[in-house]
Amino acid sequence: MAASLRHMRGTKHRLSRLWRGLRDCNAACFTTSATRNKGLVLGLFEPEEENDNASPSFTRATQNFDDKTKQKVTHHLQLLKKNLKKGQTRIFYDLDPEYSSVAVTCVGKKSATYDEVEGMDMGRDQIRAAVASSVRQLQDIGETEVSVDPCGDAEAAAEGGHLALFVYQELKAEKSHQAHVNLECFNDYSSNRDKVIKQWKRGKILADGQNFARHLMEMPANKLTPSHFVDLVNTRLTNTNRCSVTVRDRKWIESQKMGSFLSVAKGSVEEPFLLEVDYKGDNPSNQNPLALVGKGITFDTGGISLKPPADMDKMRADMGGAACVSGTLLALGNLNIPLHVKAFIPLCENMVDGRSTKPGDVVTAMNGKTIQVDNTDAEGRLILADALCYAETFNPELILDMATLTGAIDVALGAGATGVYTNSLSMWEYLQKAGSSTGDRMWRMPLFNHYTKQVTKSDLADINNIGSGGRSGGSCTAAAFLREFVTNKQWMHLDIAGVMMNKSDVPYLSKGMAGRPTRTVVEFLQLLSQR
Structure with missing residues (x-):
């Protein structure tokens, strides 16, 4: 019995040594790749015909990588029972010593292009979604460097990757932070390397502009007060060396007789500001500036017309228009788009105290028009009224304002598109074209006199x-109100309340504040510069 036990112990000891040896050998074999934490995203396209027996086609990068690794990608894909469908990703290991993991993602059909019903370029958008899914999965397994196949459109690939990785976590414990991932373009195979890298850089700049807007929108209102907004945006924009920032304080606002703006700010202990930004690219194509105006309510309680408590915390993003204007300017500066742009951002809180504006109060705007304030929760239009009047004094070629203005536009369009009101068909066509390219769509809404009559009854x-129609057509009557403070023949009002947040609507954006439609406005301005 004792001999039998000794034999069993000896066998167990020998097996243990054998296992440790195999483990050490295995670790040594993979040290070069595994410790690099470097991943690779490769794309492939669905078969054009609905046939399970048809083979997917590789992107140029995937084909070259497959040839380099002696058809390892092909071999691993053949082990799968079915072809990958659009949006599906599989991660493979030990394909190449340089990469610890390779994510192969199905982009969709190669023939996908502009869809008239959807109103956007589906090919570009499916690249964004596929790259976003892949880089997130590689981040989840610990990769900190990821090379991305441009999949035929390096700009869209860069947008999808960088937008997907955004997270606001600066107020969380460091141990719970998601690891930062550096993205680069996988472009060793291309004969047009310089062109592809240029497209990649543009996509990254566009994504960075939108992510800056998302960062501002996510910040808690006790952190992003009007004064801190001024400091943060001033620092970020002046670093581009193409923006000059002027900060207007309460005394200056009073001197301009902006009674509509001040009526909203008077209920808060935080001081109001009007941020004025001047951007000039090299050799601007326009003589008169293009004006951008963004609503900057850093927190909105509704004032005396108090909002319900449910989801009131989301009102930290009621400065989404100001954030998107700031993100747009950041992208303009980094792209050096040849334009002259002036931006006007009125900033304040809409709070409740003994000095707050009361329903039924009458205030006077900069242009001398008197306003009966029957709902203090309709405050965004009050601060925009004076900002629009001030923008007019610079004789701009165009005025475009952005505001999380009404819940009514969310009811009408949801997160599918930004509602656009404009008196210029030509400008609308440019903006619609921009949205079809960026995947961040626009939808034109009516500016009928029918709505003007409802706001001029007082x-x-x-x-x-x-x-006077109550909740009916609320977004339309809000636009009609703003129209009373604009004489410019090329004016566009973007109601972005419906696109303020992302739930699961846009696959390459995480849940939270969306920063939409920053990229579309940048693309719109780029198109104007090329007229």
């Missing part, structure tokens, strides 16, 4: 801040 003043 018992006590020239104009009322809510329409």
Whole structure:
């Protein structure tokens, strides 16, 4: 019995040594690749015909990588029971010593292009979504460097990757932070290397602009006060060396007789500011500036017309228009688009105290029009009214304002598109084209006199801040209100309340504040510069 036990112990000891040897050998074999934490994203396309027996086609990068590794990608894909479908990704290991993991993602059909019904270039958008899914999965397994196949459109690939990795976590414990991932373009195979890298850099700049807007929108209102917004944006924009920033304080606002703006700010202990930014690219193509105006309510309680408590925390992003204007300027500066642009950002809080504006109060805007404030929660249009009047004094070629203005536009369009009101068909066509390219779509809404009549019916003043029709057509009456403070023949109002947040609507954006439509506005301005 004792001999039998000794024999069993000896066998166990020998097996243990054998296992340790195999483990050490295995670790040594993979040290070069595994310790690099470097991943690779490769793309392939679905068969054009609905046939399970048809083979997918590789992108140029995938084909070259497959040849280099003696058809390892082909071999691993053949082990799968079915072809990958659009949006599906599989991660493989030990394909190449340089990469610890390779994510092969199905982009969709190679023939995908502009879809008239969808109103956007589906080919570009499926690249964004496929790359986004892949880089997230590689991040989840610990990769900190990822090379990305441009999949035929390096700009779209860069947008998808960099937008997907955004996360606001600066107020969380460092141990819970998601690891930072550096993305680069996998471009060793291309004969047009310089062109592809240029496209990649542009996509990254566009994504960075939108991510800057998302960062501002996510910040808690006790951190991003009007004064801190001024400091943060001033620092970021002046670093591009193409933006000069002027900060207007309460005394200056009072001197301009901006009574509409001040009526919103008076309920808060935080001081109001009007941020004025001047951007000039090299050899600007326009003589008169293009004006951007962004609503900057850093927190909105609704004032005396108090909002319900549910989801009121989301009102930290009621400065989404200001954030998107800031992100747009950041991208303009880094792209050096040849334009002259002036931006105007009114900043304040809409709070409740003994000094707050009361329903029924009458205030006077910069242009002398009196406004009956029947709903203090319709405050965004009040601060924009004075900002639009001030923008007019520079005789701009165009005025474009952005604002998380009404819940009504969310009811009408949801997160599918930004609602656009404009008096210029030509400008609308440029903006619509821009949205079809970026995948961040626009939808034109009516500016009928029907809505103007509803806001110009007022018992006590020239104009009322809510329409006489009540909630009906709320976004349309808000636009009609703003129209009363604009004389420019090329004016565009973007109601972005519906696209303020992302749930699962856009696959390459994580849940949270969306920063939309920053990239579309940049693309729009780029198109104007090329007229």
